[in-house]
Amino acid sequence: MxxxxxxxxxxxxxxxxxxxxxxxxxxxxxxxxxxxxxxxQSPPAAADRFLCDVTHVNDGDTLRCKDGTRVRLHAVAAREADETCSPGHPCPTATAASATAELRRLAANQTISCEQVGQSYNRVTAICWTPALVEINCAMIRSGTTLVWEKFDRQRALCRS
Structure with missing residues (x-):
């Protein structure tokens, strides 16, 4: 009953x-x-959403849009291109090259939808989705090529949808 x-x-x-x-x-x-x-599960305000025509993937957690916007994936930690990890940052065991390849697979040459969460070093920090509505931030973490950055995940959690 x-x-x-x-x-x-x-x-x-x-x-x-x-x-x-x-x-x-x-x-x-x-x-x-x-x-x-x-x-x-409520959608974010429209003002926080933007479309990004991805023209370049810099590394495993940063990409560039056609309009010049640089997007840093919110709460995602990847190795730097030179395979190092900055002091105080989470350091995945996966290589920078594998994380970059995974982000290219998910986002390169696509128009993705992003929700701006903040700013970091002249980059927009955001949670982004593929046209098939796959949350890119979450997919990067689940792929094992990056780690969740708990400090930022507590501010706005990933893998909610």
Whole structure:
């Protein structure tokens, strides 16, 4: 019986969210975790989104857009091109060359969608998605060629979608 009630609550919450209807007070009280999960999936403000026609992949965590914008993948740590790691930065065991190749495979010569998270050394820090809606930051970490940079992941978590 409890699982039927939970399934009904999930269905009602999904329906309400799909049609942008507010959840009833009763559903909020019974299923607050559902609402939190749904809120976590809300899209970022349009002002934070931009398209990037990728013309160059610098290394395993940085790329350049056709308009000149340099994008640093948020919360992703890759080795430098010379195979070193900067002091205080996470240091993956994978080579810089393998991380660069993986980022090229995911993003080169594509128009990707990015959500700006901040700025770093004249670069936009962002979470980006391929045209097939693959989160590039997350895919880089899951590939094993880079590491999640926990300090920044706590500010805006990766792998949410």
């Amino acid at each position: 409890r699982s039927v009630a939970l399934a009904s609550g999930v269905a009602a919450a999904a329906f309400a969210t799909t049609f942008s209807w507010p959840l009833s007070d009763e559903l909020r009280r019974l299923f607050p975790q559902i609402e939190r999960m749904l809120e976590d």
